[in-house]
Amino acid sequence: MTVLIKGARVLGGDPADLLLDDGRIAAVGGRLSATGATVVDADGLVALPGLVDLHTHLREPGREDAETVETGSRAAALGGFTAVHAMANTDPVADTAGVVEQVWRLGRQSGLVDVVPVGAVTVGLRGERLAELGAMADSAARVRVFSDDGHCVADPALMRRALEYVKAFDGVVAQHAEEPRLTAGAQMNEGDLSARLGLTGWPAAAEEAVVARDVLLAEHVGARLHVCHVSTAGSVEILRWAKSRGVQVTAEVTPHHLLLTEAAAASYDPVFKVNPPLRTDTDVQALRAGLADGTIDAVATDHAPHAVEDKESEWAQARPGMLGLEQALSVVLETLVEPGLLDWAGVADRMAVRPAAIGRLDGHGRPLTPGEPANLLLLDPAARAVVDPAALASRSRNSPYAGRELPGRVVATFLRGEATVLDGKAQK
Ligand SMILES: NC(=O)N[C@@H](CC(=O)O)C(=O)O
Ligand SMILES: [Zn+2]
Numbered sequence: 001m002t003v004l005i006k007g008a009r010v011l012g013g014d015p016a017d018l019l020l021d022d023g024r025i026a027a028v029g030g031r032l033s034a035t036g037a038t039v040v041d042a043d044g045l046v047a048l049p050g051l052v053d054l055h056t057h058l059r060e061p062g063r064e065d066a067e068t069v070e071t072g073s074r075a076a077a078l079g080g081f082t083a084v085h086a087m088a089n090t091d092p093v094a095d096t097a098g099v100v101e102q103v104w105r106l107g108r109q110s111g112l113v114d115v116v117p118v119g120a121v122t123v124g125l126r127g128e129r130l131a132e133l134g135a136m137a138d139s140a141a142r143v144r145v146f147s148d149d150g151h152c153v154a155d156p157a158l159m160r161r162a163l164e165y166v167k168a169f170d171g172v173v174a175q176h177a178e179e180p181r182l183t184a185g186a187q188m189n190e191g192d193l194s195a196r197l198g199l200t201g202w203p204a205a206a207e208e209a210v211v212a213r214d215v216l217l218a219e220h221v222g223a224r225l226h227v228c229h230v231s232t233a234g235s236v237e238i239l240r241w242a243k244s245r246g247v248q249v250t251a252e253v254t255p256h257h258l259l260l261t262e263a264a265a266a267s268y269d270p271v272f273k274v275n276p277p278l279r280t281d282t283d284v285q286a287l288r289a290g291l292a293d294g295t296i297d298a299v300a301t302d303h304a305p306h307a308v309e310d311k312e313s314e315w316a317q318a319r320p321g322m323l324g325l326e327q328a329l330s331v332v333l334e335t336l337v338e339p340g341l342l343d344w345a346g347v348a349d350r351m352a353v354r355p356a357a358i359g360r361l362d363g364h365g366r367p368l369t370p371g372e373p374a375n376l377l378l379l380d381p382a383a384r385a386v387v388d389p390a391a392l393a394s395r396s397r398n399s400p401y402a403g404r405e406l407p408g409r410v411v412a413t414f415l416r417g418e419a420t421v422l423d424g425k426a427q428k
C-alpha cells in the first residue's frame with residue numbers, strides 16, 4: 001500500500017508531502033508524486049508520530065462488557081495512538097506468559113494499534129509474591145513494563161525484589177503509588193472540600209510517601225522505576241529531586257489530572273471518581289509545569305472503562321476510573337499547547353518518544369523521516385467539538401468530558417503505513 005500525504009506540517013513546521021510505502025516513510029519533501037498512490041489531503045493539518053500510551057485498561061479478559069481489546073484499540077486509533085500498554089488488572093490477571101500472550105494475540109488480530117501487554121508484579125495483584133516476570137519477558141509478548149496497577153506494591157521488600165528482578169532484562173516497574181494504610185475507604189482528595197462534602201479523604205501524602213520510598217529503592221538497586229498517574233505537586237517535587245540525583249525514574253500524568261480539579265466532586269457525579277483522585281488547582285498547575293519542564297516524562301491516559309452498573313450508582317459504591325483515549329490529545333492541546341507551555345515537538349516527545357522509550361518499544365516514537373516506520377497521525381488543531389459520550393468508540397460511556405468543548409480533531413492515523421483512521425473514522 002502506498003499513501004501520499006499532501007501538505008502536512010510535520011511537528012507544526014512548513015507544509016511538506018510524505019510518501020508512505022511498504023510500512024515505512026519513503027520520502028518527505030516539498031512536492032512529491034507517486035503513481036497509484038492513495039492521496040490524502042493534509043492542508044492545515046499537523047503530522048505527529050503515532051501516540052504511545054503507557055497506561056490503558058482494555059478489560060479483556062474478564063470484563064468484555066466494559067471494553068475489549070478490539071473496542072479499546074479502535075478508541076486508541078481514533079485518538080491518534082499507534083501503540084498502547086494494556087494493564088494487567090484483568091480477570092484472570094495478566095501474571096503469566098499465557099495471559100500476556102493471549103492479550104498480545106488479540107491485539108494483533110484487531111490490527112488497529114500495537115497492543116503491548118503489561119505484566120503483573122505479584123501473583124493475582126495480591127502483593128504477596130512475585131509473578132513469573134522472566135517468563136513474561138521471554139514470551140511472544142516481550143513484556144518490559146510490570147505493574148500491579150489498581151493496587152500498590154506496598155511491601156518495600158517485595159518492591160525491592162521486583163526492581164532487582166526486572167533489571168536483568170531492562171524492564172521497569174510501574175508503581176501505582178498509594179500507601180493503602182492511608183487510603184482506607186478514601187473517596188476523593190483530602191482537604192476542606194472533602195470535609196464539606198462528607199466524603200472520606202485521600203491525602204496527598206499517601207501518594208508522596210510511596211513515590212519517595214520507591215525513588216530511594218530504585219537508586220539503591222540501580223533499576224528503572226516508573227510512577228503511574230502522578231497527581232500531586234509534592235510528587236512532582238520529589239521526582240525533580242530524584243532526577244537531579246540521577247535516579248532512573250520516569251513518571252506519567254493523565255489528561256484528567258491536567259484539566260480537572262476536585263471541584264468536580266461537588267456534583268456527586270461518580271463519573272469524576274478516579275484513583276488517584278482529582279486534586280486541587282495548585283496540583284494541576286504543578287503537573288502542567290512538571291510535564292512542560294520534563295520532570296514528568298509522559299502523558300498516559302489511564303483509560304478506565306466501566307460498565308453502567310459499576311459507574312452510575314451512589315458515589316461511594318461507584319468504581320473509580322474514567323475514559324481517556326479518544327480525548328487525550330485534545331486535553332493536551334487545551335492545557336499545554338494553547339497556553340504556550342508545550343510546542344508540537346514537545347507534544348511528540350511526551351506522548352510518543354518518551355513513552356516508547358520507557359516501554360522499550362522499537363518502531364514507535366520515531367522521527368518522521370525517510371526509512372522510519374510509518375506510524376503517525378494527522379491532527380486538525382483548529383477544529384473544536386463538544387464531546388458526546390454516545391459517539392465514542394469505547395464500549396463504555398464514562399467520559400469526564402461529556403458536554404465539554406475541546407480543541408483538535410484526529411483526522412487520520414497510520415500504523416505501519418496502513419490507515420487505521422481516515423476522515424476521523426476508524427477503518428476496521
Ligand atoms: N484509575 C482508576 O481509577 N481505576 C483503574 C485502576 C487504576 O489505574 O488504579 C481501573 O482499573 O479502573
Ligand atoms: Zn492506578
Ligand SMILES: [Zn+2]
Nearest residue numbers: 087149150302
Ligand atoms: Zn490504571
